[in-house]
Amino acid sequence: MQKIRKLVxxxxxxxxxxxPQTKAMPKEMLPIVDxxxxxxxxxxxxxxxxxxxxxxTGALKRAIExxxxxxxxxxxxxxxxxxxxxxxxxxxxxxxxxxxxxxxxKGMYGTGTAVLCAEPMIENETxxxxxxxxxxxxxxxxxxxxIRVYEQYGGAVISAVRIPNKEDLKRYGIADVEPVxxxxxxxxxxxxxxxxxxxxxxxxxxxxxxxxPEIFAILRQQQPGTGGEIWLSEAITELIRTGYPVYACxxxxxxxxxxxxxxxxxxxxxxxxxxxPDLHREFKAFLxxxxxx
Numbered sequence: 001m002q003k004i005r006k007l008v009x010x011x012x013x014x015x016x017x018x019x020p021q022t023k024a025m026p027k028e029m030l031p032i033v034d035x036x037x038x039x040x041x042x043x044x045x046x047x048x049x050x051x052x053x054x055x056x057t058g059a060l061k062r063a064i065e066x067x068x069x070x071x072x073x074x075x076x077x078x079x080x081x082x083x084x085x086x087x088x089x090x091x092x093x094x095x096x097x098x099x100x101x102x103x104x105x106k107g108m109y110g111t112g113t114a115v116l117c118a119e120p121m122i123e124n125e126t127x128x129x130x131x132x133x134x135x136x137x138x139x140x141x142x143x144x145x146x147i148r149v150y151e152q153y154g155g156a157v158i159s160a161v162r163i164p165n166k167e168d169l170k171r172y173g174i175a176d177v178e179p180v181x182x183x184x185x186x187x188x189x190x191x192x193x194x195x196x197x198x199x200x201x202x203x204x205x206x207x208x209x210x211x212x213p214e215i216f217a218i219l220r221q222q223q224p225g226t227g228g229e230i231w232l233s234e235a236i237t238e239l240i241r242t243g244y245p246v247y248a249c250x251x252x253x254x255x256x257x258x259x260x261x262x263x264x265x266x267x268x269x270x271x272x273x274x275x276x277p278d279l280h281r282e283f284k285a286f287l288x289x290x291x292x293x
Contacts, residue, residue: 004050004127028064028155032257038055044136069100108224112235115215124235128209145183146157156215158247158248159208160206166196172193174202
């Protein structure tokens with residue numbers, strides 16, 4: 001059983017839902033209080049034992065590279081002179097705990113193309129994929145839960161959460177599953193954005209994957225799908241058709257933050273601000289002063 005050491009984060013999208021903000025700023029760098037969205041993803045990966053993180057970028061994404069680079073001397077000197085040792089240590093820890101590689105996306109658009117561009121980095125290993133504009137906070141971390149499933153059952157593993165509101169099922173890829181054990185299910189198929197009355201379950205496949213290197217051969221042969229793009233979800237459907245076992249890991253004790261759209265992004269900012277150790281009291285008091293009627 002291979003150790004999961006490598007992670008791919010597709011981050012080449014235009015972020016059109018957040019224009020004009022994302023005209024010059026990557027959507028993955030939108031702040032959740034004092035950290036960008038993608039940092040929550042990276043911190044989760046490092047806590048799960050990931051060593052190499054490949055971020056697939058496109059035009060106007062240099063801010064991501066700068067964020068995970070070693071801080072420049074002027075900033076370090078400024079923090080040291082100001083006695084801000086906690087910030088100094090935090091910035092060093094972020095850049096030193098994993099190797100960061102940056103890959104410019106080439107070829108067609110779509111999540112599948114982004115993953116395929118990372119093949120030279122992955123070589124012949126089983127690896128993880130996580131989106132850079134959404135995250136799950138859970139105990140233990142989502143990716144750690146998924147790795148446990150992989151170590152027990154092998155195959156491919158996709159993170160999943162229950163969608164309580166039936167009308168929201170049409171926003172996600174919904175899994176047709178059969179129970180295996182506990183929070184583990186074998187996926188028969190994934191129905192993309194089904195009509196709520198035709199959804200096979202309320203278990204949505206969201207945000208993180210553990211995939212075998214065989215996925216690259218499928219992506220290379222894949223024809224453009226919806227919108228003329230190459231989609232990872234369609235490659236996973238083909239992987240299931242070949243008989244390769246694909247499991248859903250329903251994330252336990254977790255909360256999903258879909259920061260890829262404006263409303264859910266704002267909800268995440270407010271909720272995490274209310275949990276922030278330095279801000280929560282004053283922020284809660286401020287919210288109570290707002291005329292919400």
